Each structure stands twice: as structure tokens, then as C-alpha cells.
Amino acid sequence: MLNTLMFSLLACLAAMAVHPPPRGPDVNAQRDAMKKLGFLVGQWVGGGRMLRAPGEWIEFNQTEHGEYKLDGLLLVIEGEGRAKSDGRVVLHAYGIVSYDDAIGKYHMRAFNDGRWLESDVSVADKGKELTWGFTLGDMKTNSNLRLTDAGESTESHEITIGP
Numbered sequence: 001m002l003n004t005l006m007f008s009l010l011a012c013l014a015a016m017a018v019h020p021p022p023r024g025p026d027v028n029a030q031r032d033a034m035k036k037l038g039f040l041v042g043q044w045v046g047g048g049r050m051l052r053a054p055g056e057w058i059e060f061n062q063t064e065h066g067e068y069k070l071d072g073l074l075l076v077i078e079g080e081g082r083a084k085s086d087g088r089v090v091l092h093a094y095g096i097v098s099y100d101d102a103i104g105k106y107h108m109r110a111f112n113d114g115r116w117l118e119s120d121v122s123v124a125d126k127g128k129e130l131t132w133g134f135t136l137g138d139m140k141t142n143s144n145l146r147l148t149d150a151g152e153s154t155e156s157h158e159i160t161i162g163p
Contacts, residue, residue, distance in 0.1 A: 026101045031072040033099040033106070036127040039147045040066040040077060046153070048081055050091070059084045060091065074098050097121060108132055138162055 044064040052058055060081040069076050074096055081091030093112040100107060106121035119132040133142040138161060145155045 023102065027073060029101040030099045033101070034068065034072055034075060034097075036123050037075050037097060037106075037130070039127060040075060040130070040145075041068060042066060044153060047084075048091075048155075050081075052090075058090050062091070 042065075044062075044066070046062050048060050048062045050058055050060070060083050062079060062081045064077060064079040066075060066077040068074065075098075077093075077095045077097070079091065079093045080089060082088065083090045091112070093110060095108050095110040097106060097108045099105070106123065107118065108121045109116060109118050117134050117136070119134045121130060121132045123130055128147040130145045131143065133140065135141075140160045141157060143155070143157045145153060147153050
């Protein structure tokens with residue numbers, strides 16, 4: 001019995017020497033990277049326009065709220081758009097952005113209209129621009145949120161359908 005226990009212990013030590021334990025996350029590096037998204041924190045209000053169907057444009061008032069969670073490791077953004085014509089909700093989205101220090105990339109999981117998607121996110125222009133997009137079948141999107149020097153934000157989305 002003692003021989004079996006000693007053999008098992010030696011086998012575990014040998015395995016650990018050959019395969020070191022997995023690297024843990026560097027939460028300080030994650031927090032530092034997430035600070036670059038600080039321009040998204042706060043309350044945002046503005047107008048928007050979207051195409052719901054061919055020729056069917058909807059004008060809406062948009063509010064967005066961004067805040068850090070988990071001691072700065074996550075950024076959550078919730079947006080709601082209400083039609084200018086009758087106040088009904090035409091857009092309601094929730095996004096969670098995080099940073100993977102092991103590969104040096106931002107990721108976003110976004111929820112909207114009962115669907116969700118995951119996307120890589122890039123930060124550009126010295127932390128004043130955020131881009132993301134995804135491909136689903138023959139549909140491809142590209143989104144861009146930019147903060148102007150005056151502190152105003154603009155957001156645009158492009159959708160391409162087909163080859």
C-alpha cells in the first residue's frame with residue numbers, strides 16, 4: 001500500500017515537471033486593457049435611424065448605459081431605442097465586453113431580439129474607436145463606434161447580404 005502511494009506521488013510529480021500547471025489569468029493586465037474602454041462608461045442619449053425592411057426606415061431615440069462590473073474586468077452596455085413616432089421599443093440590446101490577456105484580444109457577447117452573438121472587438125484611435133462585426137451564413141456585419149474630440153459619439157453599422 002505504501003509502495004503504491006509513493007509510486008502515485010512520484011508519478012504526479014513527474015507529470016507536473018513535464019506539464020506545468022496551466023497559466024492563470026493576469027487580472028491586472030485585463031483591468032489595464034479594459035481601462036481603454038473607459039470612454040464607453042456613462043449614460044448616452046441620441047437619435048438614430050435604421051432600416052427594418054426595404055424602404056422601411058425607423059427614426060428612434062436611443063439611450064445607452066455603460067458601466068464596469070467585476071472590479072473592472074467586464075464592461076456591460078445596455079441600449080434601448082424607442083420609435084419617435086409612438087415611443088415603442090424598436091431596439092433593445094445588451095453587450096458584455098471582456099479582455100483575454102492570454103491572446104491579447106477583446107471579446108463581446110451581445111444579446112438582441114432573443115438572439116446572441118460573440119465577436120472580437122478592436123480598439124483603435126488611441127482608445128476613441130471600437131469596431132466589431134460577425135458573419136452569419138451569407139450575412140456579414142461591420143459596426144463602428146467612435147468618440148469625437150468634442151465628446152460626442154457616432155455609431156454606424158453595415159450589413160452585407162450575399163456573396
